[in-house]
Amino acid sequence: xxxxxxxxxxxxxxxxxxxxxxxxxxxxxxxxxxxxxxxxxxxxxxxxxxxxxxxxxxxxxxxxxxxxxxxxxxxxxxxxxxxxxxxxxxxxxxxxxxxxxxxxxxxxxxxxxxxxxxxxxxxxxxxxxxxxxxxxxxxxxxxxxxxxxxxxxxxxxxxxxxxxxxxxxxxxxxxxxxxxxxxxxxxxxxxxxxxxxxxxxxxxxx
Amino acid sequence: xxxxxxxxxxxxxxxxxxxxxxxxxxxxxxxxxxxxxxxxxxxxxxxxxxxxxxxxxxxxxxxxxxxxxxxxxxxxxxxxxxxxxxxxxxxxxxxxxxxxxxxxxxxxxxxxxxxxxxxxxxxxxxxxxxxxxxxxxxxxxxxxxxxxxxxxxxxxxxxxxx
Numbered sequence: 001x002x003x004x005x006x007x008x009x010x011x012x013x014x015x016x017x018x019x020x021x022x023x024x025x026x027x028x029x030x031x032x033x034x035x036x037x038x039x040x041x042x043x044x045x046x047x048x049x050x051x052x053x054x055x056x057x058x059x060x061x062x063x064x065x066x067x068x069x070x071x072x073x074x075x076x077x078x079x080x081x082x083x084x085x086x087x088x089x090x091x092x093x094x095x096x097x098x099x100x101x102x103x104x105x106x107x108x109x110x111x112x113x114x115x116x117x118x119x120x121x122x123x124x125x126x127x128x129x130x131x132x133x134x135x136x137x138x139x140x141x142x143x144x145x146x147x148x149x150x151x152x153x154x155x156x157x158x159x160x161x162x163x164x165x166x167x168x169x170x171x172x173x174x175x176x177x178x179x180x181x182x183x184x185x186x187x188x189x190x191x192x193x194x195x196x197x198x199x200x201x202x203x204x205x206x
Numbered sequence: 207x208x209x210x211x212x213x214x215x216x217x218x219x220x221x222x223x224x225x226x227x228x229x230x231x232x233x234x235x236x237x238x239x240x241x242x243x244x245x246x247x248x249x250x251x252x253x254x255x256x257x258x259x260x261x262x263x264x265x266x267x268x269x270x271x272x273x274x275x276x277x278x279x280x281x282x283x284x285x286x287x288x289x290x291x292x293x294x295x296x297x298x299x300x301x302x303x304x305x306x307x308x309x310x311x312x313x314x315x316x317x318x319x320x321x322x323x324x325x326x327x328x329x330x331x332x333x334x335x336x337x338x339x340x341x342x343x344x345x346x347x348x349x350x351x352x353x354x355x356x357x358x359x360x361x362x363x364x365x366x367x368x
Contacts, residue, residue: 024218027235031214031242040246043209082209087250089209 032092042086044095047074051107051202052195055172057096060085063117064099067170069191084122099173106172109206112139114173122169126157130164137178140203144182166190172199210249214242217259221266224326229273237273241266257336260318263326308358315339316351323348 035041043065045058056068056077065085068077082089093100098116105111123131129152137143145161154160165176171190177199181187189196221241225234244265252261312320315337322333323344334344 024222027222027238028214028218030239031246034239034243035246038243038247040243045211078209078211082207087207087210088246090211090214090246 028091032090032094035088035090036092036095040088041090041092041095042088043081044090044092045078045081046091046093046096046100048100048103050103052172052191052198055103057099057103058089059095059099060119060121062119062121064096064170064173065119065122067172069171069195071192072190103172107202109202112206116173118170118173120169123164123167126152126154126160127164127167130161131168131170131174131176134165134168134174134176134179137175139175140206142178142180142200145179145187146182148179162188175199178203207250207252207254210246213245213249213258213262217262218242220259220326221262224263224266225270229270229277233273233277234270237266237269240269240272244269257318260322260336264317264321267321267326308355311358312351312354313347315343315347316354319344319347320351320355324352 032041032044036044039061041061043058043060045056047054047056049055053070054074055070056066056072056074057064058066058068058078058081066077066081068074078089099114102111102114102116106114120128120131130148133148133151145158145165146155149155149157149161152161161179165179166188168174168176168190171177177189177191177196179187186193186196186200218238222234222238225237225241229237241262245262252258318337319330319333319339322328322336323330328336330345330348331341333339333348334341337344337347339347
C-alpha cells in the first residue's frame with residue numbers, strides 16, 4: 001500500500017485495521033471460555049456494583065475464594081491472588097454469575113442466605129475455624145467476638161477472633177459483619193465501619 | 207508473578223496487530239487465541255526474570271507460522287498491507303521445526319532481537335530496552351542473528367532496514 005507505511009514498522013502494525021477495543025474484548029471473552037474448558041482458569045474474577053461500592057468477586061473451580069471492597073484496592077487483591085492461588089487469573093464473569101445475582105438479591109432485601117460454594121483456601125487453622133463459625137450466625141442477628149471465641153473452644157482468643165474477622169476472604173457472603181463487641185459497639189470492619197453499619201441496618205430492616 | 211489478565215491487557219492489542227500483519231482476520235483471531243491459551247498454560251512456569259513481551263511474541267510467531275502452514279489461502283490484499291507479507295519479513299516460510307531449530311541455534315539476544323524487530327516489528331530502540339542492550343547492540347544482534355539464519359537456510363532473506 002502507501003510507501004510511508006513501510007518506513008516505520010510500528011506505524012505499519014498500528015495501521016492494521018480492525019483491532020478495536022470491542023474486538024479485543026470479544027477475543028478476551030473467548031479466551032476465558034476456552035481457558036475454562038481446558039481447565040486453565042484457576043481464578044475467574046469480575047467486579048459488581050453494590051450499595052457498598054464496587055465489589056470484586058473471585059472464584060476458583062472449587063468456589064468463591066475472595067470478595068473484596070474497593071478500599072482494599074482490587075488490583076492489589078488480584079496481584080495477591082496471583083501470588084497465593086495461581087497466576088492464571090482472567091476476568092470471566094460466568095463463574096460468579098450465581099453469587100453476583102444472590103448478592104443483588106441480598107442487597108435488595110430479598111435474600112437471607114447465600115447458596116454458593118465457598119473456597120476457604122486462603123484461611124488456615126484457627127482463623128478458618130472462626131470463619132466456619134461465622135457462617136452459622138443467622139441473618140439479622142449479631143454475636144460478640146467473645147461468643148465466637150467461646151464457640152471455637154478458645155474463649156480467651158477474643159482478639160484473635162477479631163483478627164480472623166478482619167481477614168475474612170469472603171466478607172458479606174460469610175457474615176463477619178454480624179460480629180460486634182460485647183459492649184454493643186460495632187467494632188472494626190474490612191469494608192469500613194460505615195459498610196458494617198449499612199449491612200446491619202439492611203438486615204434489621206428486612 | 208502478575209495476574210495473567212494483566213499480561214493480556216498489556217500485550218493483547220500488540221499481539222493481535224502482529225497476527226494481523228501476517229494473516230487474514232479470522233486466522234489472526236485464531237492465532238491470537240492459540241497464542242494466549244498456550245501462554246496461559248505455560249505462564250506459571252515462566253521464569254520470573256523472563257521478558258514477557260518477547261516470550262509472547264515468540265509464541266505468537268510460532269502460532270502464526272502454524273496457521274500459515276495449515277491454511278492454503280493467500281493473504282487478502284484488502285485486509286493487508288502489500289509489502290512484507292509472510293515470508294518477506296526476515297523469516298522465510300520453512301517448516302516450523304526447521305525455523306525453530308534455526309532460531310534455537312541463535313544466542314538469546316540474537317533470537318530476541320530478530321523476533322522482536324523483524325517479526326514483532328519493534329524499532330531497535332525498543333528491542334534494545336526489552337533485551338537489555340543499547341539500540342546499536344540490538345541492531346548488531348539482529349544482524350548477527352539474520353546472518354546466522356541466512357547461513358542455516360542458504361537463501362537470501364529480505365532485510366528490513368530501519
